[in-house]
Amino acid sequence: MAKESALSQEEKQSLKLNNFIFHIIIAKNDTPEYLDAVQLDASQETFFRDRILDTCEGTQYSFKDKENSNFVENCKNIVSGDEEGFIKESRKIASDFCKQHKGTMSDGVFIISKISIVSSGKTIPLVALLKVDHSKVYQYKQKKDEKGHIEAIITEIKNSFVEHKSAVQKWAIIDSSEHFLWDILAKERSSSSEVADYFEKFLEASPRETPSKLTQKSVSTVFQWARNLDKDLIPEGATPPDYRHRAIQYMHTHDDFETESFVKAVVADQDKTRRAKARKLLEEELVKVGISGQTFETKPGSVPFSKNKGTIKTAENVTIQWPGKGDAQESGILVEELGKNDFVVTIKTTNVTYPD
Numbered sequence: 001m002a003k004e005s006a007l008s009q010e011e012k013q014s015l016k017l018n019n020f021i022f023h024i025i026i027a028k029n030d031t032p033e034y035l036d037a038v039q040l041d042a043s044q045e046t047f048f049r050d051r052i053l054d055t056c057e058g059t060q061y062s063f064k065d066k067e068n069s070n071f072v073e074n075c076k077n078i079v080s081g082d083e084e085g086f087i088k089e090s091r092k093i094a095s096d097f098c099k100q101h102k103g104t105m106s107d108g109v110f111i112i113s114k115i116s117i118v119s120s121g122k123t124i125p126l127v128a129l130l131k132v133d134h135s136k137v138y139q140y141k142q143k144k145d146e147k148g149h150i151e152a153i154i155t156e157i158k159n160s161f162v163e164h165k166s167a168v169q170k171w172a173i174i175d176s177s178e179h180f181l182w183d184i185l186a187k188e189r190s191s192s193s194e195v196a197d198y199f200e201k202f203l204e205a206s207p208r209e210t211p212s213k214l215t216q217k218s219v220s221t222v223f224q225w226a227r228n229l230d231k232d233l234i235p236e237g238a239t240p241p242d243y244r245h246r247a248i249q250y251m252h253t254h255d256d257f258e259t260e261s262f263v264k265a266v267v268a269d270q271d272k273t274r275r276a277k278a279r280k281l282l283e284e285e286l287v288k289v290g291i292s293g294q295t296f297e298t299k300p301g302s303v304p305f306s307k308n309k310g311t312i313k314t315a316e317n318v319t320i321q322w323p324g325k326g327d328a329q330e331s332g333i334l335v336e337e338l339g340k341n342d343f344v345v346t347i348k349t350t351n352v353t354y355p356d
Contacts, residue, residue, distance in 0.1 A: 002181045006293025007056045007117065007173075014118040015056075017049055018125075019078075019086045022109040023094040025131070030102070032094045032110060036087060052113060052128045055171035057259075057293040058187030061205035066183070069204045071096065075176045078114050079125040086114060093129070100202035108133040108169070124179045131170040170199055182208050187295060212302035215251055218291050219303050222247040222266055225285045231337065233278045235269050239328045239335055241310035243267070251300035259283070259292045312345065320345065 020040065024033035040048065066072050070092075077089045090112040097110055111130040116123050172186040184205050200206065209217070226240035243266055250265040251257075263282050269275035286292035310328055312320040312335065322331035332348040 002178060003119065004181045004290030005287045006058075006060070006182075006185060006290070008119075008287055011117045011119050012053055012056050015049065015053060016116050017045060017052070017113055018116055019083060019114040020045075020048065020111070021087060021090050021113075022111040022132075023091065025094075025098065025105060025108050025110050027105055027107050030098065032091075032098055034091050034094070048111070048113070051130060051132075051168055052115060055128065055130060055168060055187070056173060056185065057295065058171070058173075058185040059295055060182035060208040060290070061184040061186055061200075061203060062208045063183045063205050065204065071202070071204045072176060072183075075127045075174045078112070078127050079176055086112075097129075097131070097202055100198050105131070106133050106169075119179060122179075124175070124177055127174040127176070129170075129172045129174070130168050133169050172203060181290065185293070207296075211296040212299040214257070214291065214294065214296045215299040215302050217289065218257065218262065218286075219244060219247045219251070221285060221289050221291060222282070225282055229278065229281070233274055233281070235271065235274070237329045237334050237336070239310065239312065239333075241312075242328055245310065248300065248303055251298040251303065254298055257294070257296050257298050259286060259294070262286075314343075314345070320347070 021035060021038055023035055026033065063069055063072055074089045074093050078086055081089065093112055094110045098105075109132050111128070111132060113128040113130075114125065115128050116125050118124070169189045170187075172184050174184050175182070184203055186199070186203060186205075188199065223240060223244040226234075226243035229240075246266045246268065247262070250262055254261070263279050263286070267275055267279045267282055269278065283292060310322045310331070310333075312328075312333070314320075320333065322328065322333060328335065334346040334348070336344045336346070338344060
């Protein structure tokens with residue numbers, strides 16, 4: 001069965017660079033300046049591997065017409081071909097990138113790499129694409145005059161890029177093997193959610209799930225996870241609806257979803273050890289359902305209002321509800337487990353009414 005999740009930490013750690021090339025992008029030119037080879041020493045290979053690792057997250061995309069896509073064919077040829085074929089296909093991809101981004105791109109380099117990861121005990125070939133902008137870098141030399149005064153002479157180093165992930169402006173990881181349910185993980189530095197139309201057109205793909213669907217899925221996953229969470233990992237008095245409420249609040253207070261900040265917002269606990277264990281378990285659950293590693297625009301309005309209510313139902317068929325303005329304790333409700341099949345629910349209030 002194809003995997004729905006983005007790349008796990010173990011898969012990222014197994015990543016290897018098998019082939020690597022970049023072609024030079026000059027904004028005013030219609031075509032790239034093609035290279036035939038790039039020589040990397042050990043430290044430089046580590047640098048580029050780290051940049052690719054930085055890009056192993058993003059919005060999941062599916063190819064619009066996989067059977068007839070030139071881009072898909074290029075990627076398949078890279079995965080199955082030799083070094084000569086890799087260079088040939090990389091030029092085609094770089095050329096198409098320039099055509100689709102004419103008038104919108106800046107000077108830099110377009111990196112194409114054939115990479116591989118180990119997933120479910122198998123080696124999976126992938127293609128990584130990165131657009132890295134040129135950065136202004138200065139070099140200085142010291143000069144001593146006749147009086148012994150030292151001055152610095154500064155010169156600009158042309159055609160350079162810095163060793164920082166912020167230099168990467170666009171990226172995509174492509175799986176043409178169908179090992180994953182998604183075909184592409186893609187993102188742009190200028191956007192926390194979906195990529196620009198022209199980059200999407202270049203990839204010949206569209207988002208696999210809508211932001212509304214992903215918002216709903218994130219909230220429902222948290223609630224189901226909380227319902228099955230070991231009671232020893234739940235703070236005293238907390239209830240599963242409390243976790244769902246915090247997930248919904250995150251969608252209201254954040255424009256874009258990011259896994260790490262989402263997990264931190266949902267799992268709030270003063271006990272550091274318990275909090276760390278619960279957060280790790282939630283992260284694992286988000287990986288399983290394909291949410292972890294994705295970025296998307298949050299759509300809090302897509303979550304039904306009824307889902308923002310806390311609800312407790314007892315064995316005696318008594319239902320207690322409270323509005324989603326806070327957790328159970330903030331609403332004056334305390335749930336205590338005294339032993340097996342022995343619970344006490346306490347409600348503290350300033351008034352009691354009996355509505356029709």
